[in-house]
Amino acid sequence: MTKVLPRYTESAYTVSEFRGSKGVVTQMINHKKIAAVSLSVLLAATAVGCSSDKQPEAGTAQESAGAADDKTPVTFTYFSFSKEKDVNSNETVIGKELEKQTGVNFKMEFAVGDSKTKSGVMIASGDYADVIVPEGEIDKLLDAGAFIPLDELIEKYGPNIKRVYGPYMDKFRQEDGKIYHLPFSANQGYITDPGISQGAFWIQRSVLKEFGYPTIKTLDEYFDLIKKYKEKYPQVDGKDTIGFAAFAGVKDNFFALTNASMHLAGYPNDGGVIVDMKTHEAKVYSAGEYEKRWIKKLNEVNAQGLFDPESFTVNKDQYLAKLTSGRVLGYFGYNWLVGDATNNLKKAGVDEKRYAPLPIVFDKDIKDQYLDPPAFVNNRGIGISVKAKDPVRIIKFFDNLLKEENQILVQWGIKDQTYTVNEKGRYVLTPEMLKKRNDPEFKRSFGFQYFEYSWPRYGNNSILKDGNSYGVGNQPEVAEMDYTEGDRKILQAYGAKTFADMFSKPDDRPWYPAWSINLGQGTPEQIFGQKSQDLQLKYLPKLIMGSPDAFDGTWKEYTTEFGKLDSKTYEETITKVVKNRIAGKW
Structure with missing residues (x-):
């Protein structure tokens, strides 16, 4: 089943899916199950002169090497399964400042091509970067023993790590009771996001203006207007x-x-399931009534010539180019996924060709739930690999990064360069600073694009000790300032102060998000997730692009194949974890 990571910062966000291990499973080693064997192998390797491959235990050989605050220049390797331009961290302003503090530079490399293939090759070869951000490949890399446990390192060298992650530690320990990665969502207090950085049905503003900014709520109304x-x-x-x-x-x-389809039915992004608010039962919605209604509508839209025939062939750059061309009237998506396109439209000043978010649902009596409730995501983060040259030096870098002044650095930047402080002590931006913030290339060169998310960090909705918002976009003064005249016109037309005001407030969901539930590699649940997505990839394009007369027959074929999968085990597992989380057991 597909799952997507909530991301509230301005930079593009990473998404992933449950992935199978077919083709590389024989290369995997489960470090949690063969500790005794690992010791004997390590001793044997040492005896035959392979000591150069031996990884020191945290707190032993590495402790003496990193006991003092060593600032000797060193470069570690960093690999992320997200998509970005490769860079040395010290080629950015933020990275250079962090290097001054620690002596540490990272050679940052990002995934090209299929992540599943890349992780398989990485595991088979054992060729790991010092630090890895695994995204959707986390289960596979954990099972392969790619990461070292961090518990002793944190205890000895991580006072700031303990301060930030302390309340959450038990939520991301693995089955063996150890910690192998640091998540990206440890909120320190909570402030809501005034914008829509998550999902919505987006519509070109010229469409709304043309028809006098009508109130549209249902899917039929949305497509009728388009x-x-x-x-x-x-x-x-x-x-x-x-x-x-x-x-x-x-x-x-x-x-x-x-x-x-789940959003249209009035549910937030819980991944491959919708969770009943009363019974807390998790149900797969793929191949169900909600997906059928959504896909059938797209089939109808396609027959009317409204659906882009290249939707199943475009790559990301091509898709973003379409959105910035002014030709596309509507799309469903997550704002972080198309950040560069929307920022470029704003930068170009073509306000009417920008997009407005709408909380579209199937029927008028459905309460929309696009806005994410407070959440903790425990299966995304950053880890130190078994090939790391100096785990102590790296954990110290992580700990230094979590000092509040450095958390301000990676989000706000440098005072009087990228933000300023007003007479009330509030962090604000000048128009020039705001303009730079909306420039993707500036964000890369300064380092925001690289450091504001995929490192040990506060959660997106955190509040700093002085009361300012951790996330720049969540600061009310910045959100208000960032509005164009076109933004204000739309908000006024719909009686809202912020775009979030146009959406219903999220209901409390203590388990949220269900997509963060760790299913493990090769389990029946993971296999179901992979096979169900394979069926979607095969049948949904046919269902949408085919003749309306053929829809029911193709749908029956699709659901027949889907019915052969073990959805029951998947649903029972998710339901059990959801109920455990409600009870405070993560």
Whole structure:
């Protein structure tokens, strides 16, 4: 089943899916089950002169090497399964400042191509970077024994790690009781996000303006409005207007098509399931009534010429180019996934071609739940690999990064350069600073794009000790300042102060998000997730692009195949964990 990580910062966010291990499973080693064997192998390796491959235990040989605050220049390797431009951290302003404090630079490399293939090759070869951000490959890499346990390192060298993660420690320990990664969501206090950084049905602002900013709530109303506009304006700059474009040409991002059905039914992003608010039973929605209603509507939209025929073939760059072209009238998606496109539109000043978020649902009596409730995501984070040259030096870097002044650095930057402080002690931006913030290349060169998320950190919705928001976009003064005249016009038309005001407040969900439940590699639940997504990849394009007359027959074929999968075990497992989390057991 598809699962997606909530991300509230301005930078693009990483998404992942449950992944199978077929083809590389024989190369995997479960470090949690063969500790005794590992010791004997290690001793044997030492006896035959392979000591160069031996990894020192935390607190022994490495302790003496890193006992003092060593600032000798050193470069470690960093690999992330997200998509970004490779860089040395000290080539950014933030990275250079952190190097001054610690002597540490990271050669940062990011995934190219299929993450599943990359992780398989990495595991088979044992060629790991010093530090890894595994994203959706975390279960596979944990089972392969790619990470060292961090408990002793944290105890000896991590006072700030303990301060930040202390209340959450038991929520991300593995089955053996040890900690192998530090998550990205340890909130220190809580402030809501005034914008829509998560999911919504987005509509080009020119469409709303053309029809006097109408109130539209249902899926039918949404597409009726797009249809009317396209009929009136069939071309943009000599090219055909695109009614609705889905981002379904990249397997890793197929969730941008499939997740819509749960939102339309009034549920937040719990991954592959919807959870009943009364019984707390988790149910798979794939191949069910909600997915059928959504996909059938897209089939109808396609027959009307409103659906982009390239939706299943475009790569990310091509999709973002479509959104910035002014031709696309609507799409469903997560704002962090298309951040560069929306920022570029804003930078270009083409306000009417930007997109407004709408809380679209199937029927008027459905309460939308697009906004995420307070959450803790325990299966995403950063770990130190078994190949790390100096785990002590790395954990000290992590701990130093978690000092509040450095958490301010990676989010706000440098005072009077990228933010300022007003007479009330509030962090604010000047117009020039705000303009830079909306420039993707500036964010890369300064280092925000690299450091504001995929490192040990406070949670996105945290509050700093002085009362300011940790996340720049969550600071009310910044959110208000960042609005264009077009933003204000839309908000005024819909009686809202912020875009979040246009959406229903989230209901409390103590288990949220269910997609963060660790299912493990090769389990029946993980296999179900992989096979169910394979069926979606096979059948949903046929269902959407095919003749309306053929829909029911293809749907029956799809659900027949889906019915052969073990969804019951999957649902029972998720339900059990959901109920445990409600009871405070993570």
